[in-house]
Amino acid sequence: xxxxxxxxxxxxxxRLYQRTEEATWATRNGRDYTxxxxxxxxxxxxxxxxxxxxxxxRYLRFLSPVPVFTPERAEYVARQLWLENPWPTQVLLATxxxxxGEKVIGLGELHANPLHSEEADFALLVxxxxxxxxxxxxxxxxxxxxxxxxxxxxxxSEMHPYNKAMRKVLSKQRLPVNFKFESGTMEVExxxxxxxx
Ligand SMILES: CC(C)(COP(=O)(O)OP(=O)(O)OC[C@H]1O[C@@H](n2cnc3c(N)ncnc32)[C@H](O)[C@@H]1OP(=O)(O)O)[C@@H](O)C(=O)NCCC(=O)NCCS
Numbered sequence: 062x063x064x065x066x067x068x069x070x071x072x073x074x075x076r077l078y079q080r081t082e083e084a085t086w087a088t089r090n091g092r093d094y095t096x097x098x099x100x101x102x103x104x105x106x107x108x109x110x111x112x113x114x115x116x117x118x119r120y121l122r123f124l125s126p127v128p129v130f131t132p133e134r135a136e137y138v139a140r141q142l143w144l145e146n147p148w149p150t151q152v153l154l155a156t157x158x159x160x161x162g163e164k165v166i167g168l169g170e171l172h173a174n175p176l177h178s179e180e181a182d183f184a185l186l187v188x189x190x191x192x193x194x195x196x197x198x199x200x201x202x203x204x205x206x207x208x209x210x211x212x213x214x215x216x217x218s219e220m221h222p223y224n225k226a227m228r229k230v231l232s233k234q235r236l237p238v239n240f241k242f243e244s245g246t247m248e249v250e251x252x253x254x255x256x257x258x
Pocket of ligand 1: 220
């Protein structure tokens with residue numbers, strides 16, 4: 062008889078869960094990409110994503126004029142944000158296959174509030190040359206589904222008030238979204254489980 066230890070069963074459960082998340086999609090231009098959960102092994106792919114960002118994308122994601130990422134700085138930020146974030150973090154990756162290997166073209170992050178488990182923060186980031194092809198919209202769909210499955214009721218984020226792409230992505234969610242202007246940035250709150258009016 063096959064017996065599975067508690068540790069092994071947790072590992073198996075996690076692998077199964079990762080598999081459930083994995084799916085292939087097509088961009089507006091017809092290029093296939095995969096969406097899957099990130100693991101620690103993806104660290105170098107995350108660093109590469111940060112290093113490739115243009116000034117606008119850096120500004121819109123980090124809401125400040127962040128200089129070009131050196132490899133060292135990118136490693137530090139990727140570790141702080143996605144690997145060692147004190148808020149339990151799940152990262153969804155959109156990836157393509159190239160001759161040189163797998164490449165991350167988009168990322169959606171969900172950070173569960175440790176004090177209020179029904180609340181999460183989220184953020185999206187799509188590689189410059191892949192923006193405008195539906196990837197951000199899909200990643201937000203998947204993050205919402207993930208948060209709903211985890212019993213969360215709200216997802217919040219901070220965005221630049223003139224981030225038109227992000228506003229468009231949010232408008233496609235068909236969920237109630239509250240916007241609040243706060244010290245130069247826009248606080249966004251998606252109400253999960255409710256229908257847009
Ligand atoms: C915001 C972001 C995640 C959106 O991802 P994306 O893959 O480009 O989004 P999508 O292609 O799914 O949708 C973007 C929509 O905005 C529209 N859009 C883009 N720029 C726009 C602009 N300047 N004015 C009006 N609409 C704009 C696109 O046409 C598209 O709408 P459509 O599907 O009706 O054509 C991506 O642009 C990005 O990473 N930006 C930099 C980082 C950032 O802003 N992160 C958000 C902080 S939480």
